[in-house]
Amino acid sequence: MGRVDFSNLPTAGTLSRAQNVLAVGDRIALRKGRIHEVTGPGADVFAAIAASEQDQGILWIGLHRDLTSLCPTGLQAYLKVEDLILVEAVSRGELLWAADQALRADGGFCVILEMPDLLSLKESRRLQLAAEQGGGLGLILLRGGVSTSAAQTRWDCAPVHADHPAWDWTCVKGKNGEVGAWRVHHDSGSLGGQNAKDTLHMAPAAPA
Amino acid sequence: MPRILSIWLPQLPLDRLTRQDDPRLSGPFAIIAEEKNAWRVTHANDAALKAGTVAGQALADARAICPDLLTEPSDPVREDLLLRALWRWADGLSPRVSLDAPDGLLLDITGCAHLFGGEAEMGREALTRLNDLQIQAQIGIADTKGGARALARFGPQEVSLAPAGDLAGALAELPIAALDVPDKMVTELARAGLTTIGHLYQQKSGELARRFGLHLTQALQTATGVTPDPVTPKAADPTYAARMTLPEPIGFLEDLENVLRRLATQICGRLSEDQRGARRFHLTVRCVDTGDHPLSIGFARPCSDPEAVLLQFSHPLSKLEIEYGADWFRLVAEHIEPIRLKQGSFGEDARRADQRLILIETLGNRLGFDHVRVFRPRDHHVPELEFGQVEAAGAEAQWHSAPRPRPIRLFTPPEFVQVETPGRPPLNFKWRRMSFATDRAHGPERITPRWYREEDPRTRDYWTVQTDQGRRLWLLNYPGEETEDWYVAGEFP
Numbered sequence: 001m002g003r004v005d006f007s008n009l010p011t012a013g014t015l016s017r018a019q020n021v022l023a024v025g026d027r028i029a030l031r032k033g034r035i036h037e038v039t040g041p042g043a044d045v046f047a048a049i050a051a052s053e054q055d056q057g058i059l060w061i062g063l064h065r066d067l068t069s070l071c072p073t074g075l076q077a078y079l080k081v082e083d084l085i086l087v088e089a090v091s092r093g094e095l096l097w098a099a100d101q102a103l104r105a106d107g108g109f110c111v112i113l114e115m116p117d118l119l120s121l122k123e124s125r126r127l128q129l130a131a132e133q134g135g136g137l138g139l140i141l142l143r144g145g146v147s148t149s150a151a152q153t154r155w156d157c158a159p160v161h162a163d164h165p166a167w168d169w170t171c172v173k174g175k176n177g178e179v180g181a182w183r184v185h186h187d188s189g190s191l192g193g194q195n196a197k198d199t200l201h202m203a204p205a206a207p208a
Numbered sequence: 209m210p211r212i213l214s215i216w217l218p219q220l221p222l223d224r225l226t227r228q229d230d231p232r233l234s235g236p237f238a239i240i241a242e243e244k245n246a247w248r249v250t251h252a253n254d255a256a257l258k259a260g261t262v263a264g265q266a267l268a269d270a271r272a273i274c275p276d277l278l279t280e281p282s283d284p285v286r287e288d289l290l291l292r293a294l295w296r297w298a299d300g301l302s303p304r305v306s307l308d309a310p311d312g313l314l315l316d317i318t319g320c321a322h323l324f325g326g327e328a329e330m331g332r333e334a335l336t337r338l339n340d341l342q343i344q345a346q347i348g349i350a351d352t353k354g355g356a357r358a359l360a361r362f363g364p365q366e367v368s369l370a371p372a373g374d375l376a377g378a379l380a381e382l383p384i385a386a387l388d389v390p391d392k393m394v395t396e397l398a399r400a401g402l403t404t405i406g407h408l409y410q411q412k413s414g415e416l417a418r419r420f421g422l423h424l425t426q427a428l429q430t431a432t433g434v435t436p437d438p439v440t441p442k443a444a445d446p447t448y449a450a451r452m453t454l455p456e457p458i459g460f461l462e463d464l465e466n467v468l469r470r471l472a473t474q475i476c477g478r479l480s481e482d483q484r485g486a487r488r489f490h491l492t493v494r495c496v497d498t499g500d501h502p503l504s505i506g507f508a509r510p511c512s513d514p515e516a517v518l519l520q521f522s523h524p525l526s527k528l529e530i531e532y533g534a535d536w537f538r539l540v541a542e543h544i545e546p547i548r549l550k551q552g553s554f555g556e557d558a559r560r561a562d563q564r565l566i567l568i569e570t571l572g573n574r575l576g577f578d579h580v581r582v583f584r585p586r587d588h589h590v591p592e593l594e595f596g597q598v599e600a601a602g603a604e605a606q607w608h609s610a611p612r613p614r615p616i617r618l619f620t621p622p623e624f625v626q627v628e629t630p631g632r633p634p635l636n637f638k639w640r641r642m643s644f645a646t647d648r649a650h651g652p653e654r655i656t657p658r659w660y661r662e663e664d665p666r667t668r669d670y671w672t673v674q675t676d677q678g679r680r681l682w683l684l685n686y687p688g689e690e691t692e693d694w695y696v697a698g699e700f701p
Contacts, residue, residue, distance in 0.1 A: 041679055044616050045701035057564050071618040071698065072583040072595045073610035078701070081583050081607040085564070085600050087571055088579040101570055107563030159678045161647060165701060 029178070032108065034152035035124065035131050035138035042157035042167045043141045045078060050139060051110045052079035059102045061087040061095060062114035092116075096123055103130035103138050110137045117144035124149035153178070209372055212439060213302070213315040213331065214356035215338070216346045217291070220311050221282050222251050223343045224290050232278045240267050241282040250282055284310070294343070301334055306439050312360070314353055316439040331367035351375045353439060354431030358386035358405075376432050380406030387427045393420060405431075448486065448541035450474045457496045457533025464493070464525055464534070465518060471539040472514035479541060485510025486541035489517055493528060494536035501528060506577055508568045508601035510545040516566075520573055568600050577601045585610070590655060591670075591697070592620050612653075615682045615698030622684050622695035630692075633671045633683045639696050644675040652685075670697060 030036055030050055038046050051058045058079065060070065067088050072081045087102070089095040099113040113127075119140065128150040131138045146154065154173035160166050162185065170181040217223070221239040225232075236256035238249045247267040249256075259274035271277055287310065295313060298305045304316035317330065324330035331347045338345045348359025350370040355378070359368040362382045370378030379386070382405050385394050397420065402408060408416065408428055417425045430437040450471045458464065468491065479485055490504045505520040572580045581597040585608050588594050594610050629636040633649050651671035657664055666686040673681050680700035685692065 041699075042701070048616070048701075057560070057567075059567075067581075067597075069617045069619055071591075071614055071616055072585075072607070073591070073612075073614035074616035074618070074698070074700070076607070076609050077613065078616075082605040084583060085568065086581045086583070086597060087575065088581070089575060090579075094575060098571055098575060101574075102567060105563065105567045105570070107560060107567070109563075109567065159680060159701070161674065161676055161678045165680065167701075 030137060031152055032137050033132050033135045035103075035127050035140055035150070037119075037140045037142055037146065037149060037151040037154040037173075038157060039142045039146060039154070040157040042159050042169075043155075045159075045167065046155060046157040046169060047112045047139045047141060048075055048078035050137070051112060054108075054110055054137060056083075056108055056110055056136065058084045058110045058112065059087055059098075060084060060112045060114075061089060061098045061102065063090070063095070063116060064088055066114040066116075096127070099127055099138070099140075100130045102134075103127060103136055104134045105136075106134065108134060108136040110139070112139045112141065114141045115143060118142075118147045119149055121148050121150060124151055128152075152176075209351055210316060210318045210438065211321065211327065211372065212350060212353050212356040213317045213327075213334070214308070214348045214350075214353070214360040215298070215313040215315070215334065216348070216357070216360040217294070217311045217313075217338075217343060218346065219251055219253075219344045220290065221287050222253055224283075224287060225280070227342050232280075236261070236274050236277045238270065238277060238279050239282045240279045249279075294338075297341075300337075301330070304439055308357070312357065314356065314439050317349070328367060328369055331369065335366060350378065352431060352433040353437045354388060354427065355379060355433070357388070358382055358431060362386040376409065379431065380404065380409065384408070387424075387431055389424055389427050393424060396420065397424075446482075448475050448479055448544065449538060451536070451538040453537075454535045457535040459530045459533040461526060464528075464530075465522070467537050468521055468525070468539065469514060469518055471537060472517040475539055475541050476512045476514045476517065479512040479544070480547075483547055484544050485512040485547045487511070487543035487545060488541070489521070490540045490542065491521060491524075492536075492538045492540075493530075493534045495530055495532065495534045497532045501534075503528070505573050506569070506601070508565045508572065508577075510543075510547050512547060516569075520569060523574065572601055583607060590657060592618055613700075616701045618698040619696060622697040625683065625694040625696055627694055633673055633685070634694055637694065639681070642677070644677055644679070644681070646673050647676050648674040649683075651683075652687075654687075672700065 032054075060067065067086050070086070072084070075081060075084070087098050089098050095113065095115070099111055102109055102111045119142065124140075127138055127140070140151065151173075152175050153171055156170045156172050158168050160168050160183065164185050166183060166185045168181065168183055171179045173179070222233070222237070233253055236259050237253045238256050238261055239251040240247045241250045242248075243250075249261055249263055249265045249267065249270050252261045252263060256270075256274060256277055259277070261270045261274055261277065267279065291307065291309065291311070291313075295305060295307050298313050298315055302315040302317045302320045306314045308314045317327070321327040321330045324333050327349050331349055335345055335347055346360050346363065347367045348356045348361070348363050349368070350356040350359055351372060352375060355370055355375045358379060359370060359382075362385070383403060384397050384405060385391075387405065397403070402411070405428070413425045413428070426435070429435045452467055452471060454467075458467070486507070487510055488504060488506050490502060493501045493503065495501060503521065503524040505517070505524065507516070507520070511517065568580050577599055580600045582600045582603055582605060584596045584598045584603070584606070586594060586596050591614055594614070623639065625634070626638040627634040628638060628643070631646070633646055633651070636643065636645050638644070649671050652669035655668045655670065657666065657668070659665055667688065669685045669687050671683045671685070673683050675681060681696050682698040682700060684695040684697035
């Protein structure tokens with residue numbers, strides 16, 4: 001929902017508007033049928049904005065503590081809460097199984113997985129294969145550090161001190177070489193307002 | 209004039225065990241239940257009765273009287289299942305059968321008796337059939353429900369019959385307990401010298417109602433047929449179940465799936481004929497060596513599609529360990545609900561809704577349906593109560609926006625903050641072992657809790673704080689408390 005504008009340093013490659021690419025704003029492209037890793041304290045809102053860009057169902061998979069702290073009255077500014085399905089797992093095995101099933105399912109769901117610890121290469125490869133089969137978008141919020149993985153991209157997201165809500169989104173790994181850093185600003189007037197179209201405004205050119 | 213046949217099953221819990229050839233029943237044996245804060249005997253077999261045990265006796269007393277007494281706690285669920293099985297069985301006697309829980313059945317036999325050669329013959333026939341099933345019964349036949357019940361329980365013979373039109377005469381000799389009145393009232397009436405129903409006839413009903421309440425006169429009137437009290441027949445719910453027995457055990461997954469497909473096709477065919485669907489399916493696989501293996505699956509909506517049943521069973525079936533094969537299968541559909549016919553998957557939205565439900569079913573069957581949820585808005589002013597989570601299966605997706613901007617993460621309970629430079633809100637503080645400095649703060653937003661509920665009665669002040677480090681936190685403070693503690697209640701994006 002909404003349009004996202006970015007300023008960035010250095011410039012990312014031109015965005016291909018192919019069918020299998022999810023465009024977040026004008027500059028950032030997340031390939032569908034792939035998994036993407038997100039770290040840092042701003043990971044939630046990155047996932048929410050990315051999920052809102054596609055108009056499919058969204059699954060938020062996590063442990064009890066992750067899902068009970070999630071607040072829809074705050075999320076409503078970024079995504080359609082009625083599209084959101086919460087999946088509570090009680091163990092690491094269930095987390096991975098649920099993410100695998102959701103990514104593999106017909107319908108190309110957007111799957112947000114909150115991972116409390118490291119994801120091994122084998123596990124991320126399995127999730128990657130599942131995402132290729134289902135054609136959805138996998139976003140893995142890594143809470144317990146990063147390791148070698150089969151993910152398409154890895155993003156480090158942090159809120160920054162600014163006049164308006166703003167975040168630095170840094171792509172630290174990209175399989176196709178599309179790394180870059182962006183500062184994303186949020187229109188303060190629409191912060192948490194009605195579930196209407198929000199616009200993320202382009203920041204004045206500032207180094208991220 | 210209607211004719212009612214009442215079947216009383218006085219020893220139903222014991223009969224249940226007799227039918228299972230329980231060896232304990234050869235000696236003194238009793239069924240016990242917890243009543244009035246003590247374990248009491250509810251049903252005792254002949255040997256126990258001979259030894260002096262009676263129903264209603266405390267277990268300790270019964271053991272003192274009869275040291276050899278063996279007991280078993282009552283199992284109301286299984287007893288009810290047996291009674292319901294008999295309910296279906298009674299279809300063979302009359303088409304109008306109603307349940308008289310916990311230990312009886314009522315049959316409207318108007319116009320049925322001649323098929324058995326008369327009412328008395330019909331009663332004896334029913335008794336013989338029940339005895340063949342190893343179930344003890346007593347039967348009463350009368351013009352009314354109350355009369356038939358009274359005759360079945362207190363009648364002189366196993367099959368007691370009140371001739372048509374002379375119910376009052378037949379009931380006159382019976383004790384007052386035969387009426388549907390509380391035990392306490394029976395005692396009170398006995399004190400007044402009224403012990404049989406016949407005694408009540410001689411009293412003016414106005415006097416009886418004034419002294420003992422309307423309940424007594426009503427019970428008397430319904431029993432004698434002055435006020436109508438028809439049998440409300442309810443056909444037993446049809447069971448959607450199918451079983452298959454094979455001459456040779458099978459063990460390959462493909463073969464199992466073929467068996468399941470046949471069973472599912474049969475059940476789902478019947479379900480869709482009745483325009484119904486089931487929310488749960490149970491499959492029992494009996495292995496030749498390891499016995500029964502129960503498997504079950506659930507659905508997010510009523511389902512009558514055999515392929516969907518097969519799809520959801522594929523995971524539990526693949527987990528099943530079969531060494532020597534299985535030769536007996538039974539599939540039962542439960543939680544039957546009507547399916548409202550609607551236009552089939554047509555267009556993008558319907559297809560998407562289907563995909564969503566299939567995914568919810570897949571996840572719910574493994575993780576439990578209570579672990580797959582959606583948010584639901586609530587009308588409330590306390591931040592953590594503005595929304596709730598409900599099971600996604602069966603819930604319509606709906607959301608309406610809350611009026612105020614809230615954090616994206618809400619910590620309940622709020623997390624304690626270590627204040628380093630005090631202020632309102634604190635200028636420097638530590639949270640989760642990270643140091644923060646307040647740059648800008650917006651607030652307070654004061655929220656008063658629900659004083660009329662048993663919950664935290666403190667007033668809350670919330671501050672939106674932009675820290676120098678970048679993170680935007682929602683700080684919480686309880687004004688008017690002795691210690692000025694600060695908490696992080698949530699984090700804005």
